Amino acid sequence: xxxxxxxxxxxxxxxxxxxxxxxxxxxxxxxxxxxxxxxxxxxxxxxxxxxxxxxxxxxxxxxxxxxxxxxxxxxxxxxxxxxxxxxxxxxxxxxxxxxxxxxxxxxxxxxxxxxxxxxxxxxxxxxxxxxxxxxxxxxxxxxxxxxxxxxxxxxxxxxxxxxxxxxxxxxxxxxxxxxxxxxxxxxxxxxxxxxxxxxxxxxxxxxxxxxxxxxxxxxxxxxxxxxxxxxxxxxxxxxxxxxxxxxxxxxxxxxxxxxxxxxxxxxxxxxxxxxxxxxxxxxxxxxxxxxxxxxxxxxxxxxxxxxxxxxxxxxxxxxxxxxxxxxxxxxxxxxxxxxxxxxxxxxxxxxxxxxxxxxxxxxxxxxxxxxxxxxxxxxxxxxxxxxxxxxxxxxxxxxxxxxxxxxxxxxxxxxxxxxxxxxxxxxxxxxxxxxxxxxxxxxxxxxxxxxxxxxxxxxxxxxxxxxxxxxxxxxxxxxxxxxxxxxxxxxxxxxxxxxxxxxxxxxxxxxxxxxxxxxxxxxxxxxxxxxxxxxxxxxxxxxxxxxxxxxxxxxxxxxxxxxxxxxxxxxxxxxxxxxxxxxxxxxxxxxxxxxxxxxxx
Amino acid sequence: xxxxxxxxxxxxxxxxxxxxxxxxxxxxxxxxxxxxxxxxxxxxxxxxxxxxxxxxxxxxxxxxxxxxxxxxxxxxxxxxxxxxxxxxxxxxxxxxxxxxxxxxxxxxxxxxxxxxxxxxxxxxxxxxxxxxxxxxxxxxxxxxxxxxxxxxxxxxxxxxxxxxxxxxxxxxxxxxxxxxxxxxxxxxxxxxxxxxxxxxxxxxxxxxxxxxxxxxxx
Numbered sequence: 001x002x003x004x005x006x007x008x009x010x011x012x013x014x015x016x017x018x019x020x021x022x023x024x025x026x027x028x029x030x031x032x033x034x035x036x037x038x039x040x041x042x043x044x045x046x047x048x049x050x051x052x053x054x055x056x057x058x059x060x061x062x063x064x065x066x067x068x069x070x071x072x073x074x075x076x077x078x079x080x081x082x083x084x085x086x087x088x089x090x091x092x093x094x095x096x097x098x099x100x101x102x103x104x105x106x107x108x109x110x111x112x113x114x115x116x117x118x119x120x121x122x123x124x125x126x127x128x129x130x131x132x133x134x135x136x137x138x139x140x141x142x143x144x145x146x147x148x149x150x151x152x153x154x155x156x157x158x159x160x161x162x163x164x165x166x167x168x169x170x171x172x173x174x175x176x177x178x179x180x181x182x183x184x185x186x187x188x189x190x191x192x193x194x195x196x197x198x199x200x201x202x203x204x205x206x207x208x209x210x211x212x213x214x215x216x217x218x219x220x221x222x223x224x225x226x227x228x229x230x231x232x233x234x235x236x237x238x239x240x241x242x243x244x245x246x247x248x249x250x251x252x253x254x255x256x257x258x259x260x261x262x263x264x265x266x267x268x269x270x271x272x273x274x275x276x277x278x279x280x281x282x283x284x285x286x287x288x289x290x291x292x293x294x295x296x297x298x299x300x301x302x303x304x305x306x307x308x309x310x311x312x313x314x315x316x317x318x319x320x321x322x323x324x325x326x327x328x329x330x331x332x333x334x335x336x337x338x339x340x341x342x343x344x345x346x347x348x349x350x351x352x353x354x355x356x357x358x359x360x361x362x363x364x365x366x367x368x369x370x371x372x373x374x375x376x377x378x379x380x381x382x383x384x385x386x387x388x389x390x391x392x393x394x395x396x397x398x399x400x401x402x403x404x405x406x407x408x409x410x411x412x413x414x415x416x417x418x419x420x421x422x423x424x425x426x427x428x429x430x431x432x433x434x435x436x437x438x439x440x441x442x443x444x445x446x447x448x449x450x451x452x453x454x455x456x457x458x459x460x461x462x463x464x465x466x467x468x469x470x471x472x473x474x475x476x477x478x479x480x481x482x483x484x485x486x487x488x489x490x491x492x493x494x495x496x497x498x499x500x501x502x503x504x505x506x507x508x509x510x511x512x513x514x515x516x517x518x519x520x521x522x523x524x525x526x527x528x529x530x531x532x533x534x535x536x537x538x539x540x541x542x543x544x545x546x547x548x549x550x551x552x553x554x555x556x557x558x559x560x561x562x563x564x565x566x567x568x569x570x571x572x573x574x575x576x577x578x579x580x581x582x583x584x585x586x587x588x589x590x591x592x593x594x595x596x597x598x599x600x601x
Numbered sequence: 602x603x604x605x606x607x608x609x610x611x612x613x614x615x616x617x618x619x620x621x622x623x624x625x626x627x628x629x630x631x632x633x634x635x636x637x638x639x640x641x642x643x644x645x646x647x648x649x650x651x652x653x654x655x656x657x658x659x660x661x662x663x664x665x666x667x668x669x670x671x672x673x674x675x676x677x678x679x680x681x682x683x684x685x686x687x688x689x690x691x692x693x694x695x696x697x698x699x700x701x702x703x704x705x706x707x708x709x710x711x712x713x714x715x716x717x718x719x720x721x722x723x724x725x726x727x728x729x730x731x732x733x734x735x736x737x738x739x740x741x742x743x744x745x746x747x748x749x750x751x752x753x754x755x756x757x758x759x760x761x762x763x764x765x766x767x768x769x770x771x772x773x774x775x776x777x778x779x780x781x782x783x784x785x786x787x788x789x790x791x792x793x794x795x796x797x798x799x800x801x802x803x804x805x806x807x808x809x810x811x812x813x814x815x816x817x818x819x
Contacts, residue, residue, distance in 0.1 A: 421691055429659055432686035433612065436707040440618040460708050464687055471690045471731050482730030482773030490713075503772045 026160030030055050033073040042100050042141035045073045058153040058349045067148030074140045081135050087162035089169050090124040092155040100141035101132050112145050115233040121176045121224055121354045125169040149290040151344050180224030180357040187218040206257045213250030217360025219243040224357045241293045242278040248300045255307050259314040270303055322370045329366040333359035420470050435460050469518035478506045480517040495532050498539045505546040510597055516578045523571045527551045527593050548596035558586035604722055605632035607651035609641045610684055611660050615707050626715035638663040653718055657684045666699045670807040673700030680721055690735050695814040700802040703727040725791030726798055733770035757800035766793045
């Protein structure tokens, strides 16, 4: 990038000072005679009245405090009559110029009535009719009208073949007129765009000030290309100088809002300065117009310097790169201004181009670039934030969904539990109560040994087993079994059978639940009932393991003629329903019945 | 010495049976037997001083839970046993929360009923494995979930030894076996159970208990 940049800068400087390559056939007239005269036709040349002068002749230096009309006179000689079209090229003639060859007018740059045509930096090329030039000496008369202290004057004049002068003229014309017009048009459009943008985003006043500064910049560059002014010169100059002030004012406001700080007082005082200083120009004498303007301009420069200082101070606050880029751009603008000012102030004046018209455009483009990059940075940050938020929302949604499922599950469990409790309450108050009542009646009236009483006792016991299995939570098989022990032990005791209770580990079923617990309990109950009925045992050992329950008695074992199978089929059926298995081992020392199941998957 | 027993039970047969069970024992005597809440209150106001009260929850004119709460929260508390048909969690936990220190089953053998009452008097509150399991859950939940309604009440927590006792009971071990396993006396096991019951009823709110009981949420 760097070599390209250096190349461009070199190219620009080359264009600025390249006078155009002309062959020997082109004559450069750098010496002339001059006469201050308001004559409308070329006055007779008499060396006593005319003064010799070098071109460029810059009035602000050669005839200070003069405003009006001047005639230039010069001669040039030709070896022979010319056959190709010839032309005369004036790189700069401020303000209105009219050219005469051998006493005949060949063209002018406007009118001599007030206000004069404005030709500040405009080059001129006038074609010379072929018959006008003759071999030998020819005369050149130039009529130039200008204002006092208004950069009026005439640059060196070239005469030669039109096809040689035209490219030089065109280059200068494009660099001074076409480019400044384009720049003005561009700024006007961008200004319009910025104002439209601001209209949609009133909260962002930087766009407003950017748009306004663009309009002011467009007006500012009009000095390069506007030829005919619609109003009196004083009004126009006031308008134009004012535009510089308002341009700087817009930039001050913009910078304040862009960097986010700055004194309102400075904005207001600058506004007051502008409102007072600009109309002052209307009051001063026309001869003092430019001088007073320059004094007022100094006030603008103070504010320009303020902008530079402020931005330098803000470089740590705002995005440093943006501020440095803007600062550099403003410095370049100042350099261009200084360049143009020197072009009018140095003696003898260099034949340079006037390029300050590039500054507002450059500042505008750089500001736009900074604003856009800032905008895109914000946009990117915003998008990242949005994406992050979205992912967090998704995450939370998943979590919510999960907890929602958990809540549903819990509610389901709670509802089942609630229902279970309700049924139990009903059993308790209803069936349980009646059973107990019936028990007391049979006990009172028939005694304990009555079959009815015993049946009722069994019914009561069975109800208890059901209640126990339902009372327990799903995984509480051990507690259900413990309840069984509590209910069963007195019965065993009454039969003279001792019970040893061993919990090696809490048994855990594959699918735990009240009905599963009830099945296990019924299997154990059946086993114990079998022992009471058939085993002739004195001791029962019930051992709980994680995946098995083992019931061992010390009875006589299975008898050869015992076909009951100790209800093994029934137990096996129950076991199958809970994915478990029943195994019976009989020895002379007793029977070992084990109920076992697999791993919890 | 005979201990006066107060019975509140609305079923005539059951009340008669309970009376018989108490009177049959030499150390126990029925000081009063009532069928309803208001009658029980009248009897208590008249100045009877029972050692133990056997109380049914479902009384025709109110809940026995109220009576249990009143009796166990007096200046001179009376040991209360809830009369339960099935010894199920819902009834026993509600009664324990209200302040009862034991329960008797309506259909228990007459001798068993008298033994249970005497055991309570001697400091060994009856407890079943199921009740032990629910007590464990209750205290574990209290640890985890702060109770907003009782936030200014310091919730009682179980000691490690009390938890151990409850686990062994819920696993089906009997007092004697627990005493051997933990190398303590049977009486100490009973004391632990009593203490756990007391902790359950500490700061309990009778209205909340009744509401929970009614909704089957215990």
